[in-house]
Amino acid sequence: MSDWESFITIVGLTVITVVTRCFFLIPERELRLPGWVQRGLRFAPLAALAAVVVPEVVMSHGQLISTWQDARIYAVAAATAWFFWRRGILGTIVVGMAVLMPLKLLLGW
Amino acid sequence: MSSPLRALVRHPQFALGMREMSGVSLGIAAWGLVTGVAMVKAGLSIPLSLLMTFAVFAGSAQLAAIPLMGAGSPAWVIWATALCVNLRFVIFSAHWRPFFMRFPRGQRMLLGYLTADLNYVLFMKRFKEPRDDEGQIEYFLGSSFMSWLAWQVPSVLGIVLADVVPTHWGLGFAGVLALLGLGYALLSDKATSFAAVVAGAAAVAAFALPYRLNIVVAIAAAVCIGLMIDGGGDAGRRVLASLMRAKPRDRVAS
Numbered sequence: 016m017s018d019w020e021s022f023i024t025i026v027g028l029t030v031i032t033v034v035t036r037c038f039f040l041i042p043e044r045e046l047r048l049p050g051w052v053q054r055g056l057r058f059a060p061l062a063a064l065a066a067v068v069v070p071e072v073v074m075s076h077g078q079l080i081s082t083w084q085d086a087r088i089y090a091v092a093a094a095t096a097w098f099f100w101r102r103g104i105l106g107t108i109v110v111g112m113a114v115l116m117p118l119k120l121l122l123g124w
Numbered sequence: 125m126s127s128p129l130r131a132l133v134r135h136p137q138f139a140l141g142m143r144e145m146s147g148v149s150l151g152i153a154a155w156g157l158v159t160g161v162a163m164v165k166a167g168l169s170i171p172l173s174l175l176m177t178f179a180v181f182a183g184s185a186q187l188a189a190i191p192l193m194g195a196g197s198p199a200w201v202i203w204a205t206a207l208c209v210n211l212r213f214v215i216f217s218a219h220w221r222p223f224f225m226r227f228p229r230g231q232r233m234l235l236g237y238l239t240a241d242l243n244y245v246l247f248m249k250r251f252k253e254p255r256d257d258e259g260q261i262e263y264f265l266g267s268s269f270m271s272w273l274a275w276q277v278p279s280v281l282g283i284v285l286a287d288v289v290p291t292h293w294g295l296g297f298a299g300v301l302a303l304l305g306l307g308y309a310l311l312s313d314k315a316t317s318f319a320a321v322v323a324g325a326a327a328v329a330a331f332a333l334p335y336r337l338n339i340v341v342a343i344a345a346a347v348c349i350g351l352m353i354d355g356g357g358d359a360g361r362r363v364l365a366s367l368m369r370a371k372p373r374d375r376v377a378s
Contacts, residue, residue, distance in 0.1 A: 016196045021172050024199045028206050029179040035210035037236035039217040040224055055347040056219045060245045061316055062323035062346030063212050064307040066339040069324030070331055071300045094301050098308045104147040107305035108298050119294045
């Protein structure tokens with residue numbers, strides 16, 4: 016891809032960021048969302064997180080992982096244990112990475 | 125510094141927003157670093173990589189688009205992919221609308237541009253309905269400023285230091301762990317927890333869909349199951365009842 020094509024692609028991607036993030040912010044007039052939409056949106060934040068996180072943990076190359084020799088399983092287990100013990104997100108990240116990196120670097124999991 | 129800006133950064137809610145975002149900023153930073161490296165490794169020049177990080181400002185869409193750009197896919201395929209990866213922001217924007225409607229359109233769009241995943245999740249956890257007397261916008265801007273810094277600084281470092289940053293350490297997983305921790309922090313009642321389990325399962329089941337549409341399918345499934353439980357209809361009541369039972373007992377008769 017030439018620099019010029021890359022530039023056009025990046026400009027398009029910027030437009031996509033703006034349009035998707037602002038989609039329902041653009042109309043000026045009153046926009047009454049149906050009641051069920053408003054109630055349903057309560058479930059959206061956690062659902063979006065789960066939808067991103069779960070495949071990242073239990074899948075590789077589009078398949079469910081079928082081995083126990085995967086550093087991510089132990090990292091997530093340790094991170095989960097830490098979270099429910101201490102309730103801190105920073106600690107969750109640090110503990111998870113402290114388990115993940117040795118397993119990856121030393122054992123090649 | 126102009127005085128409205130000074131008033132903004134001194135607002136206690138601005139500091140609170142920054143502080144709450146700083147809890148997940150390590151994860152954002154690791155993710156930004158990996159994204160910065162990925163852009164250069166895919167063959168983008170340094171100026172174009174910098175343009176991409178500062179203009180596009182959407183980690184998941186960038187990570188989806190970068191390999192396609194490296195492989196020389198047509199622009200429309202890359203745009204379609206990014207659009208689908210970003211569809212969740214369309215859903216979020218409906219949620220943001222009542223909070224931002226008191227601003228003119230131009231300012232709304234600027235605020236909208238900043239609405240990434242994590243400040244959305246943190247904000248909606250803290251504020252249930254729009255009010256103009258509790259510093260909601262100051263909180264939003266504080267957390268957005270923090271997430272912008274936590275993303276852009278490492279991303280630029282990754283672009284500049286692409287050849288020396290080790291990619292085989294699995295640094296990108298720190299971003300997943302940040303989302304995981306934030307997800308746990310959001311578990312409030314059984315209905316939302318169950319909806320999250322449904323979302324996770326749906327995202328795996330629909331993984332084969334192109335353009336990462338599995339995320340949209342998963343959100344839709346979670347919202348449906350949530351509404352079903354909330355709505356008090358027959359099926360929803362049964363799901364709710366089985367969630368509420370302390371120990372597994374007899375299955376619903378017939």
